[in-house]
Amino acid sequence: MSYFLLLLKFQPFMFSSSNWFKEWFNSPYYHKLYFEHDEKEASAFINRLLNKLKPPSPAKFIDVACGRGRHAKLLASNGFDVTGIDLAPASIAMAQKLENSNLHFFEHDMRLPFWINYFDYAFNFFTSFGYFRTEREHYNAIRTIANALKPNGTLVIDYLNVHYAEDHLVHKQEKVIDDVTFYLTKWFDETHFYKKIEVEDDALNAPLEYTEKVAKFSLGDFNDMFAYYHLQLKEVYGDYSLNPYDTKKSPRMIMIAEKTI
Numbered sequence: 001m002s003y004f005l006l007l008l009k010f011q012p013f014m015f016s017s018s019n020w021f022k023e024w025f026n027s028p029y030y031h032k033l034y035f036e037h038d039e040k041e042a043s044a045f046i047n048r049l050l051n052k053l054k055p056p057s058p059a060k061f062i063d064v065a066c067g068r069g070r071h072a073k074l075l076a077s078n079g080f081d082v083t084g085i086d087l088a089p090a091s092i093a094m095a096q097k098l099e100n101s102n103l104h105f106f107e108h109d110m111r112l113p114f115w116i117n118y119f120d121y122a123f124n125f126f127t128s129f130g131y132f133r134t135e136r137e138h139y140n141a142i143r144t145i146a147n148a149l150k151p152n153g154t155l156v157i158d159y160l161n162v163h164y165a166e167d168h169l170v171h172k173q174e175k176v177i178d179d180v181t182f183y184l185t186k187w188f189d190e191t192h193f194y195k196k197i198e199v200e201d202d203a204l205n206a207p208l209e210y211t212e213k214v215a216k217f218s219l220g221d222f223n224d225m226f227a228y229y230h231l232q233l234k235e236v237y238g239d240y241s242l243n244p245y246d247t248k249k250s251p252r253m254i255m256i257a258e259k260t261i
Contacts, residue, residue: 004097012067012234020131020194020210020211020212020213021053021087021131022087022088023210023213024088024197024210024212025067025086025091025124026062026088026089026090026091026092027090027208029180029182029197029199029208031067031068031120031176032178032180032188033175033177033182035064035068035070036065038166039113039239042070042071042074042194043074043139044240045240046071046074046075046242048241048242049156049242049244050075050078051112052242053121053154053156053256054189055120055121056120056169057079057149058081059080059081059120059121059240060080060081060082060118060119060120060121061075061080061081061082061083061119061120061121061122061123062082062083062085062114062115062118062121062122062145062148063075063082063083063085063123063124063125063127064110064123064124064141064144065086065087065110065124065125065128065129065147066084066085066086066091066095066105067086067087067088067091067095067128067207067228068091068095069084069091069095069098069105071123071125072084072095072098072103072105072109073098073246074186075123076100076102076103079102080102081102082103082104083104083105083106083115083119084101084103084104084105085105085106085107085108085110085114086105086107086108086171087107087108087109087110087239088107088162091106092105092106092107099160102154110141110144111132111137111140111143111144112140112144113143113144113250114144114147114148115148116147117146117147117148117150118148118150118222118260119148119149119150119153120148120149120150120153120154121153121154121156122145122148122149122153122154122155122156123148123153123155123157123158124145124155124156124157124158126158127158127159127160127214127228129141129157129159129214129217130159130214130215130217131212131213131214132215134160138215138217138225139225139228139229140147142225142226142228142229142231145252146229146230146231146244146259147229149259150259151192151258151259151260151261152258153255153258153259154256154258154259155253155255155256155258155259156224156254157222157254157257157258158252158253158254159222159252159253159254159255160193160214160237160251160253161217161245161247161250161251161252161253162216162217162248163192163247163248164249164251165188165251166188167248169186169187169188169193170184170186170227171184171185171187172177172184172185172186178200178207180199180200180201181195181198181199181200181201182198182199182200182217183197183198183200184196184197184198185198188216189233190216191215191216192214192215192216193212193213193214193216194211194212194213194214195211195212195214196209196210196211196212196214197209197210197211198203204251217234219236219253219255220247222253222255226257230260230261231256231258231259231260232257232258232260233256233257234256234257235255236253236254236255236256237250237252237253237256238252238253238254239249239251239252240252240254242254
């Protein structure tokens with residue numbers, strides 16, 4: 001049995017505190033549910049993004065909330081110097097196995113300052129934002145990213161489109177991945193989306209349960225956060241093919257902003 005399964009067998013079986021993301025993002029089941037079967041889509045998205053941004057070859061990138069480093073690895077494979085940060089120690093431990101001369105990973109909370117005026121590009125992929133308890137914490141995360149960018153640096157945030165998510169919410173879903181069964185229950189209120197994830201695995205003594213909570217940030221909300229830290233919104237795309245953003249029809253909200261000072 002793997003170290004992660006041994007660890008989970010002796011942990012509490014429900015995670016729903018205000019810091020739920022620390023446990024959930026550190027779980028091997030999080031990566032199994034979301035990331036193990038869509039490497040082709042991730043690679044195609046990164047290639048389109050790089051073709052759009054046309055970064056110079058010596059550019060320095062930061063991948064904020066990088067997880068196990070799948071996007072950072074793809075960016076680095078194109079010859080760029082890439083640094084990934086994430087607050088989940090197990091994810092960073094896995095990512096560090098990928099390190100080389102132009103790919104680096106650090107355990108770090110995006111709400112806290114990181115390197116200042118160092119990076120040409122900052123990325124935040126796959127709705128890796130909106131999880132914190134207070135508005136101040138979200139502003140702190142944007143501050144960290146803005147301060148890490150050089151003047152005229154570029155930020156890309158890949159977030160869900162609230163309006164589309166409300167209209168297309170699947171309330172109940174079951175997924176079986178490698179003999180692990182995930183039961184998903186989704187709902188929302190005025191300010192957040194919620195997803196309860198129940199995990200059944202023969203390797204566990206009892207099912208695990210997690211509850212995600214993601215803020216319903218609109219394009220206007222991001223514009224306000226950006227402006228506070230001298231980031232100017234330049235472009236918005238609606239999906240991983242970088243089609244134009246449509247408020248009602250686009251599944252994603254992929255925002256490109258520039259640091260103005």
